Amino acid sequence: MFLRKTVPTIIASISGVVVVVAYFFQITPIGTLADHILKWRSVIAVFALGLGGVNIIRLHTKNIQRDPKNFYSAALLLTFAITIVVGLTMGQTSAPYTFIFDYINVPTGSAIFSLLAFYIGTAAYRAFRAKNAEAAILLITGCIVMLGRVPIGAKILPFTAPATDWIMSVLNVGGQRGVMIAGAIGFIAVSLRIIVGLERRAYGGE
Amino acid sequence: MNVLEKLQNIDKRVFYLLMALAIAIPTVSPIGLAVDVTPAVQRTFDFVSTLPEGGRAVIGFDYEPGDEIDLNPQAKAILHQLGAKKIKVVAIASFPAGAMFAEQCLAILEEYGYEYGKDYVNLGHYAGGEATLAAFANQPTAIYSKDWRGNDTASLPIMKEVKSMKDFSMAMTLNDGPTGGTGTHEWVRQAVMAHNVPLIMGVTGVLAASNETYVQSGQCKGILAGLRAAAEYEKLVDKLGDGTVGMDAQSMAHLLIVAFVILGNAAMFLSQKAKPASKGGAA
Numbered sequence: 001m002f003l004r005k006t007v008p009t010i011i012a013s014i015s016g017v018v019v020v021v022a023y024f025f026q027i028t029p030i031g032t033l034a035d036h037i038l039k040w041r042s043v044i045a046v047f048a049l050g051l052g053g054v055n056i057i058r059l060h061t062k063n064i065q066r067d068p069k070n071f072y073s074a075a076l077l078l079t080f081a082i083t084i085v086v087g088l089t090m091g092q093t094s095a096p097y098t099f100i101f102d103y104i105n106v107p108t109g110s111a112i113f114s115l116l117a118f119y120i121g122t123a124a125y126r127a128f129r130a131k132n133a134e135a136a137i138l139l140i141t142g143c144i145v146m147l148g149r150v151p152i153g154a155k156i157l158p159f160t161a162p163a164t165d166w167i168m169s170v171l172n173v174g175g176q177r178g179v180m181i182a183g184a185i186g187f188i189a190v191s192l193r194i195i196v197g198l199e200r201r202a203y204g205g206e
Numbered sequence: 207m208n209v210l211e212k213l214q215n216i217d218k219r220v221f222y223l224l225m226a227l228a229i230a231i232p233t234v235s236p237i238g239l240a241v242d243v244t245p246a247v248q249r250t251f252d253f254v255s256t257l258p259e260g261g262r263a264v265i266g267f268d269y270e271p272g273d274e275i276d277l278n279p280q281a282k283a284i285l286h287q288l289g290a291k292k293i294k295v296v297a298i299a300s301f302p303a304g305a306m307f308a309e310q311c312l313a314i315l316e317e318y319g320y321e322y323g324k325d326y327v328n329l330g331h332y333a334g335g336e337a338t339l340a341a342f343a344n345q346p347t348a349i350y351s352k353d354w355r356g357n358d359t360a361s362l363p364i365m366k367e368v369k370s371m372k373d374f375s376m377a378m379t380l381n382d383g384p385t386g387g388t389g390t391h392e393w394v395r396q397a398v399m400a401h402n403v404p405l406i407m408g409v410t411g412v413l414a415a416s417n418e419t420y421v422q423s424g425q426c427k428g429i430l431a432g433l434r435a436a437a438e439y440e441k442l443v444d445k446l447g448d449g450t451v452g453m454d455a456q457s458m459a460h461l462l463i464v465a466f467v468i469l470g471n472a473a474m475f476l477s478q479k480a481k482p483a484s485k486g487g488a489a
Contacts, residue, residue, distance in 0.1 A: 045334030109271025
């Protein structure tokens, strides 16, 4: 209990107070301490990356053990191993590593993301129906912004470009500010709870 | 099912086929639609134009392969402007892929006679998001002892000039959101609020909405949103590239979606209008 809850709470409290004080005030010893804490944070993040890698290997090894014909998990583990071996032995600026990135990683990532054009398009076609006033407003606004964002929109309906600017800078910003301010207040509240030790779910408790 | 009902429920495979054609045909055979420069992009370009010649810029390549199509053209266009002004560039990345993209994009600077290590450097990936960005802002070489190419950063001439974030004339983040990397909000907090360094953002189209607030508050000096902004910037720097090429395809894709939305609604209204009439006829 002491090591699982109390020690992490003490570390979080000290780190939180020091970093917040260093952000707002120029006090050299506290600033130096805050720098050390931030550097430690980046070291811990690197360990987290390593843990992520180990977790991927464990998960997909189990998948293959359950179903030896699981081609996707086998492909993932194989490409994972090849990329790591190439990166570690030849370096991340080497031609083979760059080849893997340019001709496998980037095209597959882009291909998956590009599917959104198809899914969002059909979703818009089915969901954007002016069944009531609110839906009609959403539909018209969406169509204006979609046209105003591309050159052809301004050619077909010239008013869409300035209308899009107005929608984005007036209507959108008003709503976004409310969301951001509310989110920031919530963030401050949670941070304070962690710093004073009231929020223990962050350490895996209830 | 009558024609009006069919028009409200067109098979999604038909839409997929049309969308594929709408994107593929203009990509293979560009239409050459003229791109007008919007005020937001012009403002960003004007801000970069005011930077002192020989100044320094830090650019965060905070994106993954899925958003490369929007953000690589933005990066390349702005690097042309920085190169022409002889502004030294330090690249960092909160995603491992970002460091690879930085390496690709920074090659542009060699067209302007830049020398690696002296005029530009790719420091590579850092883990830890905002906390590491904050540490970098306080002391860059403390986070990066080696650059992406394996050189000692302390030995690089460009890094000898950079003691903290304050030594940069401008910060820029090319950003696809905070998931897994450093988001735009974090850059505002660590570059603008903590060190008073002017920030510009290059973001994907969907992130423009949430970041417009920073432009209006003055915390962000300019924002480039999506491929459209890249195309406009290419026009301003007179270096047409992937942004301009992609605009035709994006125009056709948007037009197709709007056409389908209008078609679906028109069919819905006409079928609603037809229903009372048929009931009346039956009575």
